[in-house]
């Protein structure tokens with residue numbers, strides 16, 4: 001049959017994430033691949049109580065269509081949380097979306113004409129590239145160091161690139177590297193965005209999962225010109241299956257995002273919005289997040305201790321202060337994809353996400369992203385020990 005799909009489908013290709021999520025579902029594989037929160041902390045019993053409360057208290061309204069922007073009660077609670085984290089916010093400054101992922105799609109739809117430039121970190125969140133690609137952007141990617149996106153390289157890119165529309169950043173416990181942008185860099189980023197008239201997407205689903213160090217204000221805290229679009233999510237602090245996140249931005253931007261959301265899906269699930277709001281009404285979300293932090297710190301420390309004791313010393317890794325991932329760098333001669341497919345999966349039944357897919361341009365092939373939240377402590381011990389031993393063996397004989 002003659003292909004009649006739109007041209008943009010050329011930019012919509014199967015991704016490593018999809019393959020990896022499928023692999024994560026295989027019973028015989030210990031997967032450090034996905035970005036799954038720890039299932040043992042999902043509040044199943046509490047949600048039963050909340051569901052009954054919502055049915056009793058809200059009844060048919062919870063099963064009806066509601067507003068594109070989200071139910072007012074939930075927007076209010078989100079706004080209060082934003083204000084607490086350092087971003088003055090009213091409920092009108094928030095739109096509820098189906099996870100941060102929908103926010104990324106709607107923002108790209110709002111700003112990007114084919115050929116417009118999006119600046120990202122290098123590496124960056126693969127799901128963002130997947131959301132942006134159908135709008136046919138060009139990318140510039142900015143190297144990172146231990147303080148996040150490098151501002152000298154950002155300034156250079158802004159200077160030499162005329163049609164930059166967006167800077168996309170994951171400043172807190174970055175996906176995939178686990179790195180957090182320093183205070184100075186946040187201020188410098190805003191100054192550059194103001195100077196060059198660019199909009200910033202601050203994508204921060206991991207912000208509240210900090211288990212070490214001192215919290216740093218969001219980039220939006222320093223935003224004096226309304227150029228930061230803040231993306232938050234309930235996926236990592238409550239449950240990703242609810243598909244709830246939010247966009248907070250200046251009114252003119254938010255109203256347009258509302259129009260695009262209406263066209264895309266009318267609204268987020270009324271029932272899920274009432275359930276999230278009901279959970280925060282009956283239970284203490286902050287106490288729940290504290291439990292998440294405690295568990296993830298334990299899992300991260302366990303993983304790092306195994307890397308220290310069982311991995312070759314030439315393997316480098318980040319040691320994040322929060323979030324779900326660490327980033328591993330093998331010596332250059334080891335290709336992460338070949339090692340995964342030819343050795344790690346068949347011999348150790350362990351998986352990670354290969355790093356090159358996180359580069360919008362010029363991939364590096366010797367990195368992998370490792371998730372420590374989704375696996376049990378037993379799986380971390382077994383899987384990471386086998387991983388380290390196999391790596392040592394391969395480095396001895398060559399991969």
Ligand SMILES: Cc1ncc(COP(=O)(O)O)c(C=O)c1O
Pocket residue numbers: 035098099100101102125127170175203204205232233234235240244245
């Ligand atoms: C940086 C980043 N942004 C956005 C998302 C999307 O999350 P969700 O749509 O579940 O809110 C993720 C998920 O892993 C992420 O890591």
